[in-house]
Amino acid sequence: SQKIEQNSEALNIQEGKTATLTCNYTNYSPAYLQWYRQDPGRGPVFLLLIRENEKEKRKERLKVTFDTTLKQSLFHITASQPADSATYLCALEDTGGFKTIFGAGTRLFVKA
């Protein structure tokens, strides 16, 4: 069955450091991979989308990589700030489109 795993339930880092979150998947061939941020009690907010034929995408302090051979995506937040503390979700969309599966999420805590 299709499975998405995000490396850890929680990640604690010091302000100013780079946070690296991992998303691994099995039995799936996604056409698109997305990363979202979710704060408690709110809907997810889109951050980055990367397509299967792309290796890397950047947006300000965010970077995502996508390795379809390893079936893995890495999400980096550089120069992290306490305001980056939130749950980060990876989501895969299949080639047919629309069917989106979310990983369990990683709760990031950035300490000042």
Next chain:
Amino acid sequence: DTEVTQTPKHLVMGMTNKKSLKCEQHMGHRAMYWYKQKAKKPPELMFVYSYEKLSINESVPSRFSPECPNSSLLNLHLHALQPEDSALYLCASSPNRGNEQFFGPGTRLTVL
């Protein structure tokens, strides 16, 4: 207008009640989604509408009935729900497949 609105914010209903959740977007998006999210779990896809037609139904029980009256509106009709259906119900929209999804704030549903 770049937001998805959902009403009501909170809903408490008995197992014999009939209620509806409403979602609206005015971004011209052609795809609209319903997700269910339990506490500390990722969003789970329920339904997808594409160009006002039901595109995906993830084997959702018939006590949940979606409706897309027009391209801007999405409803979720609820009838004879169970206490385990209590969750945050999220609506999202996207321009089309392979694009980021814009999420609403959700409706917090409690079934007594």
